[in-house]
Amino acid sequence: MYRLPLFAGLFVVLLVLLFLMGQVAGSAEQFERYYIVLLAANGVFLVVLVLAIGANALRLVRRLLQHAPGSHLTLRMTLAFVIFAVAPAAVVYVFSLQMLERGIDSWFDVQVEAALDDALELSRASLDLIMREYLQDTVRAARRLERVPDSAAVLALSDLMKETGATELTLLGANARIIASSRDMAESLVPRLPGEAVLRLVAQGESYVGLDPTPEGSLRIRVVLPVAPSTVNPQARILQALYPLPQRIGRLTERVQEAVGRYDQLSYLRGPLKQSFMLTLSLVLLLAVLFAAWAAFQWAQRLLEPIRELARGTRAVAEGEYDQRLSVQRLDDLGLLLQSFNEMTERLAEAREAAKTSQRLVERQRAYLETLLENLSSGVVSLDPRGRLRTLNRAAAQILGVDAPERLIGRPAEELRGEGGAFASFMDQLLENLREADEECHMQLTLQGEKGRKILMCHGVRLPTGGQVIVFDDVTALIQAQRDAAWAEVARRLAHEIKNPLTPIQLSAERLRRKLLDRLDEDEGRILDRATQTIVAQVEAMKAMVNAFGEYARRPRGKVRAVDVNQLVRDVAELYRANAARARVELELAPDLPAVQADPDRLRQVLHNLFNNALEALGERDGGVVRVHTAVVEEGGLVEVAVADNGPGIPEEMLDRLFEPYVTSKSRGTGLGLAIVKKIVEEHGGTVWAENLPQGGARLVIRLPAAR
Amino acid sequence: MRYIAALVLCGLALPVFADKAAVEGLRVYLDEGRYRVDADVHLTLPPAVREALHNGIALVFEVRAELRRENIMIPDSLVTQHRRRYRLEYRPLLERYVVTELGGARTVETHLRLRDALKAIGRIRGWPLIEKRQLDRSHTYYVRVRGELLLTELPLPLQLHAYVKPSWWIATPWAEVPLR
Ligand SMILES: Nc1ncnc2c1ncn2[C@@H]1O[C@H](COP(=O)(O)OP(=O)(O)O)[C@@H](O)[C@H]1O
Ligand SMILES: [Mg+2]
Numbered sequence: 001m002y003r004l005p006l007f008a009g010l011f012v013v014l015l016v017l018l019f020l021m022g023q024v025a026g027s028a029e030q031f032e033r034y035y036i037v038l039l040a041a042n043g044v045f046l047v048v049l050v051l052a053i054g055a056n057a058l059r060l061v062r063r064l065l066q067h068a069p070g071s072h073l074t075l076r077m078t079l080a081f082v083i084f085a086v087a088p089a090a091v092v093y094v095f096s097l098q099m100l101e102r103g104i105d106s107w108f109d110v111q112v113e114a115a116l117d118d119a120l121e122l123s124r125a126s127l128d129l130i131m132r133e134y135l136q137d138t139v140r141a142a143r144r145l146e147r148v149p150d151s152a153a154v155l156a157l158s159d160l161m162k163e164t165g166a167t168e169l170t171l172l173g174a175n176a177r178i179i180a181s182s183r184d185m186a187e188s189l190v191p192r193l194p195g196e197a198v199l200r201l202v203a204q205g206e207s208y209v210g211l212d213p214t215p216e217g218s219l220r221i222r223v224v225l226p227v228a229p230s231t232v233n234p235q236a237r238i239l240q241a242l243y244p245l246p247q248r249i250g251r252l253t254e255r256v257q258e259a260v261g262r263y264d265q266l267s268y269l270r271g272p273l274k275q276s277f278m279l280t281l282s283l284v285l286l287l288a289v290l291f292a293a294w295a296a297f298q299w300a301q302r303l304l305e306p307i308r309e310l311a312r313g314t315r316a317v318a319e320g321e322y323d324q325r326l327s328v329q330r331l332d333d334l335g336l337l338l339q340s341f342n343e344m345t346e347r348l349a350e351a352r353e354a355a356k357t358s359q360r361l362v363e364r365q366r367a368y369l370e371t372l373l374e375n376l377s378s379g380v381v382s383l384d385p386r387g388r389l390r391t392l393n394r395a396a397a398q399i400l401g402v403d404a405p406e407r408l409i410g411r412p413a414e415e416l417r418g419e420g421g422a423f424a425s426f427m428d429q430l431l432e433n434l435r436e437a438d439e440e441c442h443m444q445l446t447l448q449g450e451k452g453r454k455i456l457m458c459h460g461v462r463l464p465t466g467g468q469v470i471v472f473d474d475v476t477a478l479i480q481a482q483r484d485a486a487w488a489e490v491a492r493r494l495a496h497e498i499k500n501p502l503t504p505i506q507l508s509a510e511r512l513r514r515k516l517l518d519r520l521d522e523d524e525g526r527i528l529d530r531a532t533q534t535i536v537a538q539v540e541a542m543k544a545m546v547n548a549f550g551e552y553a554r555r556p557r558g559k560v561r562a563v564d565v566n567q568l569v570r571d572v573a574e575l576y577r578a579n580a581a582r583a584r585v586e587l588e589l590a591p592d593l594p595a596v597q598a599d600p601d602r603l604r605q606v607l608h609n610l611f612n613n614a615l616e617a618l619g620e621r622d623g624g625v626v627r628v629h630t631a632v633v634e635e636g637g638l639v640e641v642a643v644a645d646n647g648p649g650i651p652e653e654m655l656d657r658l659f660e661p662y663v664t665s666k667s668r669g670t671g672l673g674l675a676i677v678k679k680i681v682e683e684h685g686g687t688v689w690a691e692n693l694p695q696g697g698a699r700l701v702i703r704l705p706a707a708r
Numbered sequence: 709m710r711y712i713a714a715l716v717l718c719g720l721a722l723p724v725f726a727d728k729a730a731v732e733g734l735r736v737y738l739d740e741g742r743y744r745v746d747a748d749v750h751l752t753l754p755p756a757v758r759e760a761l762h763n764g765i766a767l768v769f770e771v772r773a774e775l776r777r778e779n780i781m782i783p784d785s786l787v788t789q790h791r792r793r794y795r796l797e798y799r800p801l802l803e804r805y806v807v808t809e810l811g812g813a814r815t816v817e818t819h820l821r822l823r824d825a826l827k828a829i830g831r832i833r834g835w836p837l838i839e840k841r842q843l844d845r846s847h848t849y850y851v852r853v854r855g856e857l858l859l860t861e862l863p864l865p866l867q868l869h870a871y872v873k874p875s876w877w878i879a880t881p882w883a884e885v886p887l888r
Binding site (some may be wrong): 039120124155195210215219260261265268269274275279 | 801863
């Protein structure tokens with residue numbers, strides 16, 4: 001903790017400052033000159049403390065406003081500490097102030113003051129007495145000097161010095177010119193002349209006696225007198241005499257003077273002294289209290305640190321962070337609390353980890369199921385207990401022709417029923433069936449789509465949790481294949497069973513005619529002729545039909561090679577251009593059409609059939625156009641050939657069964673043309689479909705895989 | 709530079725120096741190749757200070773003459789100075805004011821009247837500053853004089869008091885004369 005050294009450091013500084021203040025206030029000489037510095041230092045310390053407390057208080061207020069955890073407790077504790085610190089300090093402060101006031105005042109006493117004044121008066125009186133004595137001595141000396149000429153003055157002065165006990169005698173002439181001077185060895189080399197004021201006084205005939213302080217701090221008596229002019233000395237002269245004070249008197253007066261001075265000074269300084277004492281005291285107290293307040297902040301903060309830590313941890317856990325560990329720095333009760341909190345979060349973290357793992361497991365399982373579903377060739381659709389669509393796998397979407405399955409997921413099945421399209425029709429029939437079904441049901445649904453009819457085999461199961469799963473397969477192709485196979489068998493039979501008797505029938509009929517025609521009369525002969533002709537024609541027709549069936553039933557005969565479809569189309573079209581006078585044939589051939597691996601004869605057969613149908617549909621009408629168009633589709637993978645006409649179009653009810661044998665709208669049609677087309681195209685791995693064009697007419701499209 | 713400083717100083721000082729503490733008769737003259745100063749620093753004591761003096765508080769004054777050189781961009785620099793400190797005290801026994809020069813000379817004078825004592829303190833006669841040949845002719849020099857009461861020499865409790873009481877801030881403004 002970084003606060004402890006800081007705290008201790010500040011405390012030491014405080015103690016030192018207070019100690020020094022105490023010393024200085026006790027007027028210890030050596031500290032006197034540091035007093036101001038100390039005051040300033042204390043002031044700085046005070047400011048620092050105030051700033052520190054201010055910062056702490058500001059932080060506390062902010063935390064209070066934020067409703068930070070522990071802030072109210074901090075406030076209360078801090079306040080309590082401060083009050084505990086301030087209350088006794090305030091009592092001591094008030095008490096000390098009173099003591100100070102009274103104590104200092106009690107030093108000064110009116111009687112003492114009066115006594116000191118008296119002592120001063122007494123000293124002055126005794127000094128006056130002494131001074132008067134010396135004045136008289138000097139007056140006598142001046143009388144004796146009246147008749148002494150200037151030239152003899154030095155000698156006279158030294159004599160007089162011995163008589164009077166003066167330390168210095170000086171005779172001055174006009175303008176304070178020194179005539180003669182005599183001094184003790186101990187005295188200074190130069191005579192100390194009186195001030196101007198004294199000289200002026202003496203010039204007026206007065207005599208002066210006074211006390212002079214010496215640089216050494218003692219006193220001496222100075223007497224200055226006019227020396228009366230005489231016959232010998234017509235000019236007025238001045239005599240100055242300096243006498244030392246008698247030692248005992250000097251000491252006494254000095255002491256009195258000092259005492260009075262000191263007392264005056266003290267009593268004068270009483271006010272400022274009190275002020276500075278109070279200032280010191282206040283400063284000390286303020287420092288102590290502020291320090292206590294600051295310490296209270298620090299301590300409360302330190303004490304409540306774990307609580308804040310705990311709050312932080314709790315918040316972190318609430319936000320889902322379990323790996324935060326609180327730092328435990330203490331081993332007290334709060335430290336234990338932190339420790340157990342840490343344990344708790346650890347457990348939570350473990351539990352969450354376990355939950356995560358199991359969730360991951362479930363997730364994986366789900367993903368597995370989903371991939372399974374997605375890659376299943378069967379369509380899967382499920383409904384939840386409330387009848388909403390829950391699953392629709394890729395195969396289902398493909399079979400039902402749904403582009404965006406995710407758009408349908410979650411919507412009620414009832415609502416989807418009315419949407420229109422294959423999917424809606426599927427839902428409609430499904431729901432109809434499910435309503436009556438119980439646990440399990442099987443059904444076959446037929447969907448009417450744009451590309452023909454679809455037959456779906458459905459298998460529905462009610463789930464134990466409610467809701468249903470329906471698995472279905474598109475069996476259209478299967479059924480178609482079965483039907484095709486059946487027809488092929490029929491065709492073969494027909495060819496075999498019917499074609500054989502036809503030739504004998506024809507031959508017999510012709511022989512009958514040949515043998516009997518001559519023998520009969522004209523009428524009978526005509527009847528025979530017509531009958532046999534009918535038989536031959538019908539047999540011929542029958543043969544053609546059986547041949548067509550044979551063609552349909554025929555197995556592929558190999559001979560596969562790369563075929564240029566465009567060329568094939570051109571050849572066939574040329575044929576029909578020549579023959580069909582009425583209809584126009586137009587070609588739109590893709591330039592870079594890849595070749596197709598095919599049997600060219602059978603492919604030509606396909607084109608013939610399509611051309612035939614188109615021309616038959618156009619009949620005798622004017623402006624008939626057959627348009628053949630080739631193209632590459634599916635990124636070059638397929639070759640498309642489309643034969644379109646502008647005839648009446650295919651009757652709607654025939655569209656879905658168009659490619660079955662025997663489906664025809666023509667009186668003499670076999671209905672095998674398109675069946676053969678389909679068979680051949682499928683043998684080549686291609687697809688074929690028919691559609692009516694919006695502008696009228698039909699269009700038959702075949703797609704064959706391009707040769708690689 | 710120094711004009712600005714003087715202006716600022718005057719602006720600050722005016723209220724404080726209101727009771728005619730001033731320097732009079734400032735004069736610099738050449739005497740045997742040496743510049744000397746004469747001046748009378750006129751100091752007065754307000755009643756509060758006088759009361760302290762009469763109650764045994766010794767006052768220390770400093771009278772100072774400075775020779776300074778004018779600079780253009782930087783503040784003017786001090787070339788040399790001459791200063792004296794005097795202690796003024798009142799002796800109740802003698803009923804006189806005693807002026808002691810502090811430092812080397814330690815001369816003692818007594819005065820019956822405070823005015824005379826202050827006059828003696830402020831009297832500047834023939835204070836030597838510098839030899840003429842020591843000056844650099846390319847520069848401009850000036851002499852300034854001032855007297856003040858030194859608060860730092862007061863007894864401690866009074867010092868605190870004096871620092872906050874403007875009546876204790878006794879000082880003359882600087883008086884200047886250019887040196888020619
Ligand atoms: N281009 C077409 N326009 C209109 N209807 C057509 C066209 N092609 C085929 N059809 C219809 O399809 C039926 C079956 O044709 P198809 O299998 O060739 O047998 P057929 O030609 O012997 O009738 C025809 O009877 C006709 O109704
Ligand atoms: Mg046909």
